[in-house]
Amino acid sequence: MAAVATCGSGVGTTGSAVATASKSNVTSFQRRGPRASGTNDSGPRLVSIAGTRPSVRNGQLLVSTGLPALDQLLGGGLAIGTVLLIEEDKYNIYSPLLFKCFLAEGIVNGHTLLVASAKEDPANILQELPAPLLDDNSKKEFDEDVYNHKTPESNIKMKIAWRYQLLPKMEQIGPVSSRFGHYYDASKRIPQELIEASNWHGFFLPEKISSVLKVEPCSLTPGYIKLLQFIQNIIYEERFDGSNPQKKQRNVLRIGIQNLGSPLWGDDICCAENGSNSHSLTKFLYVLRGLLRTSLSACIITMPTHLIQNKAIIARVTNLSDIVIGLESFIGSERETNPLYKDYHGLIHIRQIPRLNNLICDESDVKDLAFKLKRKLFTIEWVQDNYLRQERNIYPPGFSYLLKQKDSAWGEGSLQHSTFLMSFLAKATAFASRLVRHSEPLKQTGSGRIHQAAGPRLWHDGRRQEAPGLLGIPP
Amino acid sequence: MFVELNNLLNTTPDRAEQGKLTLLCDAKTDGSFLVHHFLSFYLKANCKVCFVALFQSFSHYNIVGQKLGVNLTVARERGQLVFLEGLKSAVDVFFQTQEEPHPLQFLREANAGNLKPLFEFVREALKPVDSGEARWTYPVLLVDDLSVLLSLGMGAVAALDFIHYCRATVCWELKGNMVILVHDSGDVEDEENDILLNGVSHQSHLILRAEGLATGFCRDVHGQLRILWRRPSQPTAQRDQSLTYQYKIQDRSVSFFAKGMSPAVL
Numbered sequence: 001m002a003a004v005a006t007c008g009s010g011v012g013t014t015g016s017a018v019a020t021a022s023k024s025n026v027t028s029f030q031r032r033g034p035r036a037s038g039t040n041d042s043g044p045r046l047v048s049i050a051g052t053r054p055s056v057r058n059g060q061l062l063v064s065t066g067l068p069a070l071d072q073l074l075g076g077g078l079a080i081g082t083v084l085l086i087e088e089d090k091y092n093i094y095s096p097l098l099f100k101c102f103l104a105e106g107i108v109n110g111h112t113l114l115v116a117s118a119k120e121d122p123a124n125i126l127q128e129l130p131a132p133l134l135d136d137n138s139k140k141e142f143d144e145d146v147y148n149h150k151t152p153e154s155n156i157k158m159k160i161a162w163r164y165q166l167l168p169k170m171e172q173i174g175p176v177s178s179r180f181g182h183y184y185d186a187s188k189r190i191p192q193e194l195i196e197a198s199n200w201h202g203f204f205l206p207e208k209i210s211s212v213l214k215v216e217p218c219s220l221t222p223g224y225i226k227l228l229q230f231i232q233n234i235i236y237e238e239r240f241d242g243s244n245p246q247k248k249q250r251n252v253l254r255i256g257i258q259n260l261g262s263p264l265w266g267d268d269i270c271c272a273e274n275g276s277n278s279h280s281l282t283k284f285l286y287v288l289r290g291l292l293r294t295s296l297s298a299c300i301i302t303m304p305t306h307l308i309q310n311k312a313i314i315a316r317v318t319n320l321s322d323i324v325i326g327l328e329s330f331i332g333s334e335r336e337t338n339p340l341y342k343d344y345h346g347l348i349h350i351r352q353i354p355r356l357n358n359l360i361c362d363e364s365d366v367k368d369l370a371f372k373l374k375r376k377l378f379t380i381e382w383v384q385d386n387y388l389r390q391e392r393n394i395y396p397p398g399f400s401y402l403l404k405q406k407d408s409a410w411g412e413g414s415l416q417h418s419t420f421l422m423s424f425l426a427k428a429t430a431f432a433s434r435l436v437r438h439s440e441p442l443k444q445t446g447s448g449r450i451h452q453a454a455g456p457r458l459w460h461d462g463r464r465q466e467a468p469g470l471l472g473i474p475p
Numbered sequence: 476m477f478v479e480l481n482n483l484l485n486t487t488p489d490r491a492e493q494g495k496l497t498l499l500c501d502a503k504t505d506g507s508f509l510v511h512h513f514l515s516f517y518l519k520a521n522c523k524v525c526f527v528a529l530f531q532s533f534s535h536y537n538i539v540g541q542k543l544g545v546n547l548t549v550a551r552e553r554g555q556l557v558f559l560e561g562l563k564s565a566v567d568v569f570f571q572t573q574e575e576p577h578p579l580q581f582l583r584e585a586n587a588g589n590l591k592p593l594f595e596f597v598r599e600a601l602k603p604v605d606s607g608e609a610r611w612t613y614p615v616l617l618v619d620d621l622s623v624l625l626s627l628g629m630g631a632v633a634a635l636d637f638i639h640y641c642r643a644t645v646c647w648e649l650k651g652n653m654v655i656l657v658h659d660s661g662d663v664e665d666e667e668n669d670i671l672l673n674g675v676s677h678q679s680h681l682i683l684r685a686e687g688l689a690t691g692f693c694r695d696v697h698g699q700l701r702i703l704w705r706r707p708s709q710p711t712a713q714r715d716q717s718l719t720y721q722y723k724i725q726d727r728s729v730s731f732f733a734k735g736m737s738p739a740v741l
Contacts, residue, residue: 058538081532219584219585219586219628228569228570229570232566232570279626279627279628282626282627283582283626283627283628286562286565286623286626286627287565287566287569287582289562290561290562290563290565290566291566293532293562293563294532294562294563294566311663311664312660312663312664312665312666312667312668314663315660315663315665316622316625316626316665319622319623319626319658320623320626355505355507356535357534357535357538357539358538358539358726359508359511359539359542359724359725359726359727359729360724360725360726361505363692365694367691367692
């Protein structure tokens, strides 16, 4: 699939993966340039960016979000140039974990990070990143826990391409791992040397806001203006926008913005329904997306949408973002005691997936997804899986079951009762079968009209608790 | 250009009507496939197209356009397509002061201004060039999408004024067509968006409304398309004609079928 450069140079660089060489004649592994920027490549180069892979569907360059389960649900990963918006859960417990996994993935892959926060110093955020699990053994162990509803054939195919990433890099310490998507241990901290080896920029709002504002006033809050200028500065200076063709090594900029829209950023959409700056956040998102589309960067934003008073703004924010994921934790809600949600910590809603360079998008068929922070790993599963697991415990395989209907001896036909019946029958049959030898027919008793067959309640020692049809106890 | 949609609308690129305003509306689903359809339709009809693309980047429309059989880069070089890329221009306007008025000048202003610079841009793009031969059949204005202007600080009235000016110029003066996409917020009470949607649908000749299914997500039926023909200038002596179809979007085309007649169900 050809992405034609929009600048006037007229040289169109095409990128295609080895696996999806269907439409392009080029089969050598070429670097895929950013979608909308003018890439001035002088010729094809056999360099690929660490930690990225082309999408199987449309050749879009993808980066991992830090959670392989989430990558699969999003169709392979987060596309470069797009915004991933996470609607925070009510007490902001699980959304920082997704935020940190995204940043940790950037460090492990050697990407440049830009962390913006109004609440915590970015240096502290980086200290608290989870440690990556880099053994292949531990990856196999956790693979069973992660739900795969699509077979990841693309994973297997892409492994061929990763040979090219092990080309030696002379200037800097190369990325720690060349794999796409890593698992993280939420209970351990990332090693200090990895943070020091990485290239990161921090934007802490209280530090930056004190300097004088030099731009004309527009309806954006000063914090947002400063942040946009900071991002644009980094993109321009470190050449993420493709403006300098001479640079040998291309890299990806991962931007993380925490708690955007909260009052700490100076925005009042969480406090008032019709505030003075109701367009500030949406304008910010629009200009941010414009910056991302013209550079090799991807952005994650966490936003406390449950605090936003005006629902129309949430709808507009959703329309202006590319991928929107909502987290809903069960803490304090009535769902905590619901047996269907046993073992889970919350629900994850995928509210929007973009259609990029395509008429269709990779929408997953599974809509009821739940997450849990099990031991040290964050996993996402289909809710119905839990229910099926419980059912399998009650109906062990190897037995045939007769389900009694409404007028059973126990008086009710509810699921719980029939479940009880099933388990009882299963246990009773298992117990009685060791006492009765089924090969021997029983002795005929009574008048002979009713032939008593062997059953769970008939024991060979002659004592019968129930023997209908018998007129009298024989001597 | 989706051939099935042309059949439903009873048009072909050769004999399309002129002077019409078409409203594309989507509720709970993505109606951008209609924008791609009309873009390729009018480019194939040899019209001069001014595309105000506020929602996605140029390469997105180009790649999808190639699947539908038109090349936007070539059209732009030939002068057939005038493309305003909203995302890129917004970055230019926001970070650098511009000497001449930029179509998206309102991004730098504190108060909600008006869309006059944008209208000037459209008028300049579509005005007939005084060359000897007539290269293009008629001008077309395509806007994707108008609800973004509300998010960028414009009021609904300013956006309606812009549509009114454009309609007077493009549809009445230049005998061209207009295609506008507006999101329908549905049960979320976005008053400004509702004002805008009602205002534009009152002026339009043809309304194409893409809705998600009421029962939720379905793999085989992606949504429902309602087509409404209107006569805004004449008194409604005859009833407006309306049709409803369900559709499924595929890689290069969209297939339409009557309600409940999806091939997956039959």
